[in-house]
Amino acid sequence: MSADRLIKLELSKLNVHLPERRPSLREALSSARPQVVARDGSTHAFKREELEFLAGLLPEADRDKLQLPILIALEPKLGRGTARISGEAEVKVVSQVLEKEASAGELLIYRPEVAILRKKLPTTTQYLFLW
Amino acid sequence: MAALAVSPTRMELLKLRQRVGLAQRGHDLLKEKMDALVIEFFEVLRRIQEARMKALEQLSVAHRALSMCFAIVGTLETKQASKETRRELQVEISTRHIMGIAVPAVEVREVERNALVRGYGLHMTSSVLDEASREFERALKLLIELAELEGSAFALARELEKTKRRVNALEYILIPRLKEALKFIMMRLDEMERENFSRLKRIKAMLEERG
Numbered sequence: 001m002s003a004d005r006l007i008k009l010e011l012s013k014l015n016v017h018l019p020e021r022r023p024s025l026r027e028a029l030s031s032a033r034p035q036v037v038a039r040d041g042s043t044h045a046f047k048r049e050e051l052e053f054l055a056g057l058l059p060e061a062d063r064d065k066l067q068l069p070i071l072i073a074l075e076p077k078l079g080r081g082t083a084r085i086s087g088e089a090e091v092k093v094v095s096q097v098l099e100k101e102a103s104a105g106e107l108l109i110y111r112p113e114v115a116i117l118r119k120k121l122p123t124t125t126q127y128l129f130l131w
Numbered sequence: 132m133a134a135l136a137v138s139p140t141r142m143e144l145l146k147l148r149q150r151v152g153l154a155q156r157g158h159d160l161l162k163e164k165m166d167a168l169v170i171e172f173f174e175v176l177r178r179i180q181e182a183r184m185k186a187l188e189q190l191s192v193a194h195r196a197l198s199m200c201f202a203i204v205g206t207l208e209t210k211q212a213s214k215e216t217r218r219e220l221q222v223e224i225s226t227r228h229i230m231g232i233a234v235p236a237v238e239v240r241e242v243e244r245n246a247l248v249r250g251y252g253l254h255m256t257s258s259v260l261d262e263a264s265r266e267f268e269r270a271l272k273l274l275i276e277l278a279e280l281e282g283s284a285f286a287l288a289r290e291l292e293k294t295k296r297r298v299n300a301l302e303y304i305l306i307p308r309l310k311e312a313l314k315f316i317m318m319r320l321d322e323m324e325r326e327n328f329s330r331l332k333r334i335k336a337m338l339e340e341r342g
Contacts, residue, residue: 003305004150007157010297014160017231042228074167076159081166115170122174127167127230131156 014129016040022067025054025089029063036069044069047123054124057096058089065089069126072114076131081111097121137312139319147316151309158301164230165294171229172287179280186273193266200263204256212251212260222275232290234283242272 019036028034028051035045046068058066066089073084085094085107095102097120098113109117117125137143200209221240226233246261 004153007153007301011157011160013231014164017228038228038231040231042226042233044228074160074163076156076163080159080162111166111170114167115174118170119174127164129160129163131160 011131017042017044018071018126018128019044019069022069024064025051025058025066025068026063028068029055044126045123050121050124054093054121057093062089062092066093069124070094070121071128072109072117072125073128073130075129078108081114083109083114085109137316139316139323141320144313144316144320147309147313151306151313154301154306154309158298158306161294161298161301165291165298167230168287168291168294172284172291175280175284175287179277179284182273182277182280186270186277189266189270189273193263193270196259196263196266200257200259203259208256209260209263212256215251216264217250220271229283229287230290232286234286235279237275237279237282239272239275242275243268 016039019038021036023031023034023036028046033045034048034051035043037043051068054066055063065087067087070085070087070090070093073086075082075084078084085091086105088105091105091107092102094100094107094109094117097117098109100107100109100113137147197209204212220242223238223240225236225238227236228234243265246264249261249264251260
């Protein structure tokens with residue numbers, strides 16, 4: 001296999017862990033086994049205590065807006081170690097977890113903050129690689 | 132470094148530029164993946180340290196309880212009771228995924244048991260034996276958690292090593308080779324253009340001489 005095909009294959013495998021459909025926080029909370037099916041067919045389960053923690057951070061009306069898992073988008077053009085959080089409810093939650101000032105619709109976070117976020121929300125956040 | 136065999140044409144130059152772009156993009160993304168894996172790996176290591184400390188503490192408590200048991204009940208009696216004990220531990224081993232990497236997930240139900248179901252006779256033994264058994268059961272639960280975390284660390288370390296090898300291959304072999312080939316073609320094309328220019332000048336001079 002040529003080097004180019006190998007690179008393309010590697011790039012195609014980067015996001016296979018992401019779910020095909022992202023349920024809302026309300027759906028996840030009401031489910032008996034809150035989980036999602038990834039593109040590679042594997043299942044990814046959410047911890048209930050994390051879901052309840054997230055529910056505590058958001059007003060009741062916003063529970064439909066927060067889609068799980070929260071995607072930590074890593075994009076090389078943003079610079080190494082910089083990640084983007086998109087979505088109104090997602091930004092609200094992440095800025096509260098990181099104690100950062102919330103911005104409208106989009107939030108840029110850096111490597112130490114990504115580590116904190118992943119430590120606090122290990123099952124309800126996932127990496128997304130963009131190019 | 133072995134150079135790529137390329138023909139110095141404009142078509143090849145365009146193809147090479149695309150290949151450099153792809154390799155650079157792959158390199159940047161794999162580096163991002165490597166960084167993310169390092170974050171995950173260090174988090175698992177931190178949890179392993181905590182779990183190991185807890186397990187060691189619990190094991191020392193359990194061994195202390197066992198020593199008390201040996202002293203009060205007697206070594207032979209304790210060993211006899213341990214032989215009478217029967218244990219079937221229901222462990223559910225599945226996998227969960229961290230960035231597409233399958234790591235073990237061990238679920239264990241009820242490690243701690245009631246003294247009545249342990250299997251040894253209660254009329255010949257003492258409560259210190261129950262105490263020692265209970266402490267060992269608690270230690271077992273912590274050891275299972277530790278095993279799960281260590282399995283995750285191994286899986287992450289393997290993926291990290293693989294990703295690092297790919298990043299290095301791109302950074303130190305493929306991209307420099309492609310850039311070298313690109314430079315060669317550009318220099319060769321420039322050279323051909325200069326040759327063409329001087330040829331044209333010479334032809335023009337010859338035509339002027341004749342005219």
